[in-house]
Amino acid sequence: MSQNSRDLMIEGAVKLLGQRGVQAASFTEIMKATGAPRGSIYHHFPEGKEQLVKEAVELAGKRALNFLDPHQGQPAVIVVxxxxxxxxxxLSHFNFEIGCSVLAVTVGSESPDMLEQAAAVFRQWSDQLTAMLLAGGVASGQAKGLANLVISSCEGAVAISRAQKSFDTFDTVAEQLLMMIRNATNSPQENE
Structure with missing residues (x-):
């Protein structure tokens, strides 16, 4: 099987995790979703489901970072x-039927390795957002806390929006986050 089939299986796992959680990301479901033959899954993921899920979480994490990369150096409010x-x-593209794959692993797995992979992604997001908020005008004493608040708030808003099948809560959270960032960039900067 080619590298493309391996990538397709990881893509399928990202989607299944976001739609139905860790339990749904079985090899059988991955095969159904991607059309991959059983032998190719075991060939590409000899360590089993945990290896596939960890790689899916890593891919989901990188996508968010790559999405933010072009906005390096922009004002903090634009970054957020x-x-x-x-x-x-x-939420819009999948009609409220998919959420964050990383969060799905966090709430649905008891595997220390999978949980550590999810934690690593959240740390990467926090580190990048922190750096971008600093560069965008947020004081150093506030940037890390605000980055973590943005991530946590978005994760919660996505989960609630999925349940409600509405952007009402999401939009309220977004509005409050942006107001906080505007206030943080209007405050006096620390001298460090």
């Missing part, structure tokens, strides 16, 4: 608007 828009697009 873009991060929020990523989640809004996900």
């Amino acid at each position: 608007e873009k991060f929020i828009s990523l989640w809004r697009m996900l």
Whole structure:
């Protein structure tokens, strides 16, 4: 099987995790979703489902980082608007039927390795958002906390929006986050 079939299986796992959680990301479901033959799954993921899920979480994490990359050096409010828009697009494109694959692993797995992979992704997001908020005018004493608040708030808003099949809560959270970022960039900067 080619590398493309391996990538297709990882893509399928990302989607299944976001739609139905860790339990649904079985090899059988991956095969149904991607058309991959059983032998290719075991060939590409000899360590089993956990290897596939960890790679799917890594891919989902990289996608968010790659989405933010073009906005390096922009004002903090633009950075946060873009991060929020990523989640809004996900909900909109999949009609509220998919959420964050990384969060799905966090709430649906008891595997220390899978949980550590999810934690690593959240740390990467926090580190990048922190750096971008600093560059975008947020004081150093506030940037890390605000980055973590943005991530956590977006994750919660996505989950609630999926349940409600509505952007009402999502939009309220987005509005509050942007107001906080505007206030943080209007406050005096720390001298460090």
